[in-house]
Amino acid sequence: MNIAKSYITDEAGKIISVILDYQLYQKIEEILLDDGLLKAMNEVRDEESVPYEDVRELISQL
Secondary structure, X not given: OOOOEEEEEOOOOOEEEEEXXXXXXXXXXXXXXXXXXXXXXXXXXXXXXXXXXHHHHHHHOO
């Protein structure tokens, strides 16, 4: 896969930033967010669930 990108370097030539196409950036961001959501869901998989109405009641008391 060939990804079009440009680099920003410091005076020494060290890469400090990468410029990506905005649509590619959005896709990468979506993948990372989906992965984070999946990890969070897996962490609480075995926890007891709380009925929606109970949560609404708790929130309304705040």
